[in-house]
Amino acid sequence: ETGVTQTPRHLVMGMTNKKSLKCEQHLGHNAMYWYKQSAKKPLELMFVYNFKEQTENNSVPSRFSPECPNSSHLFLHLHTLQPEDSALYLCASSQDRTVGYNEQFFGPGTRLTVL
Amino acid sequence: DQQVKQNSPSLSVQEGRISILNCDYTNSMFDYFLWYKKYPAEGPTFLISISSIKDKNEDGRFTVFLNKSAKHLSLHIVPSQPGDSAVYFCAASLDNYGQNFVFGPGTRLSVLP
Numbered sequence: 001e002t003g004v005t006q007t008p009r010h011l012v013m014g015m016t017n018k019k020s021l022k023c024e025q026h027l028g029h030n031a032m033y034w035y036k037q038s039a040k041k042p043l044e045l046m047f048v049y050n051f052k053e054q055t056e057n058n059s060v061p062s063r064f065s066p067e068c069p070n071s072s073h074l075f076l077h078l079h080t081l082q083p084e085d086s087a088l089y090l091c092a093s094s095q096d097r098t099v100g101y102n103e104q105f106f107g108p109g110t111r112l113t114v115l
Numbered sequence: 116d117q118q119v120k121q122n123s124p125s126l127s128v129q130e131g132r133i134s135i136l137n138c139d140y141t142n143s144m145f146d147y148f149l150w151y152k153k154y155p156a157e158g159p160t161f162l163i164s165i166s167s168i169k170d171k172n173e174d175g176r177f178t179v180f181l182n183k184s185a186k187h188l189s190l191h192i193v194p195s196q197p198g199d200s201a202v203y204f205c206a207a208s209l210d211n212y213g214q215n216f217v218f219g220p221g222t223r224l225s226v227l228p
Contacts, residue, residue, distance in 0.1 A: 103161045
């Protein structure tokens, strides 16, 4: 596997379910991100992890719980979601730098539907 | 209120002609700008970037222009090819090693053969 992979690609869940999204990057990067893209809305940054430490949380509700056990893996644990949480969830990674731009490499996304 | 705007949801261009995708932003503190391209069922892929210290950056058929006073940037694709048909996102960051990018809503480009 190369690049950034995400599983599952599609997920349908009820509001009382608990599920997890998984992201894995094979690029040797040290920063990972979760984004949400709702219909007809821009990508919204949710969380940023640098060297496994969470460095950004953009006021995301606690029903979304990220986990980054190592620099290559990132999870998004979901519980008691709402129908308005239905969206495309994208994972990305980058090589954290203090100079030079921070090109992010995206996975294909998980299309989540909450019933 | 959106900080990064792409006011054209869609654009159709004839193959071989120039495609011009526009992006406007409201925060004058943005320091770095990127364009991403997204095909259906795939994640966005990086296309080209520009720092606020420049007004133009070119990479093959793709050129990005930045007008800081107007808070406007544009992506020119010339000549346009059918394979360029995709959704194009403009993104802006407050710093040149930006991790916190603000994305525009995207413009769907269709290049007609």
